Amino acid sequence: MAQAGLSGAQPELEPQPVSGQLPDSFQQWVDELIPPPALAPAVSTPLTDIGGLPDELAALRSAVMPAAIGDxxxxxxxxxxxxxxxxxxxxxxxxxxxxxxxxxxxxxxxxxxxxxxxxxxxxxxxxxxxxxxxxxxxxxxxxxxxxxxxxxxxxxxxxxxxxxxxxxxxxxxxxxxxxxxxxxxxxxxxxxxxxxxxxxxxxxxxxxxxxxxxxxxxxxxxxxxxxxxxxxxxxxxxxxxxxxxxxxxxxxxxxxxxxxxxxxxxxxxxxxxxxxxxEILSRSMNGNLASGVFLAAVFAIGRERPEILARMNHLAQWVAVSFMKDQCSSTFGLPGLLMLSIDAVSNMPNPLHSQLAQDIFGVTKMAGKKSPxxxxxxxxxxxxxxxxxxxxxxxxxxxxxxxxxxxxxxxxxxxxxxxxxxxxxxxxxxxxxxxxxxxxxx
Missing domain, CATH: 3.40.50.1820 (Alpha/Beta hydrolase fold, catalytic domain)
Incomplete structure (x- = not known):
């Protein structure tokens, strides 16, 4: 359906900068400065095994899974x-x-x-x-x-x-x-x-x-x-x-x-x-006081969808295998005080405008599915x-x-x-x- 007041070809719009976006060179600088965490080889278990992952990514996915709580x-x-x-x-x-x-x-x-x-x-x-x-x-x-x-x-x-x-x-x-x-x-x-x-x-x-x-x-x-x-x-x-x-x-x-x-x-x-x-949340919760919750949600989806984990830089990997991986929102929300952009923990520039981001936005939105x-x-x-x-x-x-x-x-x-x-x-x-x-x- 045509929208009233719009006619003819529309100009292509360049992606707008996301709040808190960092220079493209930042990701390279982080990985040069910070070494990756030393991880044990992945052990195949029902919790961690997804099949077909490169060894390094499989090891990372295994390391970021929630710890047992003794129950x-x-x-x-x-x-x-x-x-x-x-x-x-x-x-x-x-x-x-x-x-x-x-x-x-x-x-x-x-x-x-x-x-x-x-x-x-x-x-x-x-x-x-x-x-x-x-x-x-x-x-x-x-x-x-x-x-x-x-x-x-x-x-x-x-x-x-x-x-x-x-x-x-x-x-x-x-x-x-x-x-x-x-x-x-x-x-x-x-x-x-x-x-x-x-x-x-x-x-x-x-x-x-x-x-x-x-x-x-x-x-x-x-x-x-x-x-x-x-x-x-x-x-x-x-x-x-x-x-x-x-x-x-x-x-x-x-x-x-x-x-x-x-x-x-x-x-x-x-x-x-x-x-x-x-996609709306990537604009409203990134690079501000809500960024701790936003980054935790992206990481947690990555536990099921390891293509997200593959785009974490070394800094993010250290955090992801630390005690932070088992915290509740009352704790992981606190880093929002730093108002970090997702760019600070990614190994690629402008991650929220990447094809990976678009794929995740599409999958999680589940557009076109009717509630019965x-x-x-x-x-x-x-x-x-x-x-x-x-x-x-x-x-x-x-x-x-x-x-x-x-x-x-x-x-x-x-x-x-x-x-x-x-x-x-x-x-x-x-x-x-x-x-x-x-x-x-x-």
Whole structure:
């Protein structure tokens, strides 16, 4: 469709400099000044083996994987995982004795499920999710509804996951976003079961929507397959904000191709502060106070997509194999005070305008994939780190594809908008779980 006011051939525009862009010679200077870290040869394991990588890159990929945290349920790769179907439970454990103190609300039982899922390359992987059962019998129609709470984990280490907090109690890495807003607690008091996903996968691939989307969809399968008498006919709804919205966004867009049987099971998905377009984030979060989070997300996606790791300079490699590889956002966000550009950690000039960047932007945006379930999308109008542009574009895309959707522009930047947009999104979710038809404002 032609745009009004535009006619004739349009001039080609040169790429605009990215905030904080450094001279092209900087990358060469860094690698001449700083030697690469000495790395042990890669050992082929299910966690690290992707096949066909040069020896140096394979060694680097092996070295940047998250360290074990001493909890075999979380750490250990299940044997013969490829023999299980997606969503099939491999193992489970009861963590009620530790979890009820952490949840701050009465619960009946908290089970952690370890199940087969699929990574971003189509290979067998495993996921972990915590199923929280409320006190009291469900007295509503049908089976007890389940709210899938995709929390903003935003972590590089396995002890950043909600499953670790629920099974080990309050600790130095407990995430305040697990409690505020109090989605889990309010859902339990409503009588719903809550499914809390570790959606970054065993490689802690923070911000990879394929890993997260698969993990969320297979967590729903695990509950339905594992507990058919209680949840075989339950309604499920998903919610996620910020990093949790990445998981929710991935799940709804991947559902038709990956888990089509869930299209009549999941009755809605609410997402706010939506990082739906990483190209926009490369402009809003690079070379400023948000750069620590931006660089950590790029690195974490590289755990699944090693072509990113191959473009790290020696400085970045040293950081990537250090203690920083296992930190949560409260720590890895601090280097944002240095306001580093991604150019400072790349071995090629202008990395955000490279073909590699364009490929990653395209893969993670998942453009043209229609959500088969109703959507509630909201974003702070005063956002500067995760601009409303991305959420609005997502809403418009889904409307154009024929999805059922609602968009709300709310007051505030990223933190404030998490609360100003919350009440209406919770009402919308409750209506879906109660069986009310979703409104469509497209």
């Amino acid at each position: 075999g349920f979380i750490d250990d790769w299940p044997e013969r995982l490829e023999d299980y179907r997606d969503g099939q439970i491999v193992e489970f454990r009861d963590v009620t004795s530790a979890a009820w103190l952490v949840l701050l609300t009465p619960v009946n039982r908290v089970l952690q499920l370890k199940y087969r899922t699929t990574d971003s390359h189509g290979a067998a992987s495993y996921g972990i999710a915590s199923l929280v059962l409320p006190n009291g019998a469900w007295t509503g129609p049908g089976d007890r509804p389940v709210l899938v709470n995709n929390l903003p984990i935003n972590g590089l280490g396995r002890d950043c996951n909600p499953s670790y907090n629920l099974s080990h109690g309050f600790n130095s890495k407990t995430n305040l976003a697990d409690y505020l807003p109090p989605t889990t607690q309010l859902a339990l008091l409503r009588g719903y079961a809550v499914l809390i996903t570790d959606h970054e996968g065993p490689r802690m691939a923070y911000a990879d929507p394929y890993v997260a989307g698969h993990a969320v969809l297979d967590a729903i399968r695990a509950v339905r397959y594992g507990f058919p008498e209680q949840f075989g006919d339950s309604r499920f709804a998903m919610v996620g904000y910020s990093g949790g919205a990445i998981a929710t966004h991935g799940a709804v867009k991947l559902m038709p191709e990956y888990a089509p049987e869930l299209e009549d099971v999941v009755v809605g998905a609410a997402m706010g502060g939506v990082p739906a377009d990483f 379930v109703p959507l509630y999308i909201y974003n702070g109008e005063q956002e500067w780190w995760v601009p409303a542009e991305g959420a609005k574009n997502l809403y418009q895309e889904q409307c154009s594809l024929g999805a059922t959707a609602v968009y709300r522009s709310v007051i505030g930047e990223h933190v404030i908008a998490a609360f100003t947009g919350y009440p209406e999104s919770l009402v919308w979710l409750d209506q879906r779980l109660q069986g009310e038809p979703a409104p469509n404002e497209c």
